[in-house]
Amino acid sequence: MLVKFTSSTSGQIMMFAQVARQLLELVGKDCSARGVITTEQLPEAIERLRVASVEHTSHSTNHSEADNEDGSNEQDPSPIGFGQRAYPMIELLEWTRKEDGFVLWEAAKDF
Template identity: 65%
Template sequence: MLVKFNSSTSGQIMMFAPAARQLLEILHKDCTARGVITSEQLPEAIERLRRAVAGGGSNGTLPPQAGTPAQDDDSNDDRRADGPPIGLAQRAFPLIELLEWTRKEDGYILWEAAKDF
């Protein structure tokens, strides 16, 4: 499932629900189908994400998905990992950028998903 983050002033980004959940939990937001980060909450949200990235979060990566093989196996190339796991900093950077641009123009962020996640 995709989650769309829409800025009232600066554009939109989308990410998969597990990554969005990880970032919204850092911001102490409920992972509901719709939500908002108000203009008053933007500075604290930016700071929380920056601290989490600097501290590495909970090992800095999302947990592996169910059904993912524990080790690479050449017999099934379709299920092999494409590379190293994506870290928290890589997941958070687009949202931090969107939050900063929105804060500069005194806007707000809305997120939307098909259902609670």
């Protein structure tokens, strides 16, 4: 299922419900079919997502040097990390905050 986030001032993004759930829970929102991040809530939401992105990045780099099963230390291509998934949302929230807007989300059902 997809979740669409629409800014009142700067456009929209879509993401899978699993990722949207993770981001919305970090900012303290219920994962209902529709919701809003108000103008007043934007600064705290941005800060929470930025902090979580940094924490996830530092945690993943600690484990990136693990040996492969054959004993070699070659690195597999890294999966997409939390920070990369959160970046579009952070940018949308930042642009919206600059223009005193709000962000709505919409999904087919609660997720």
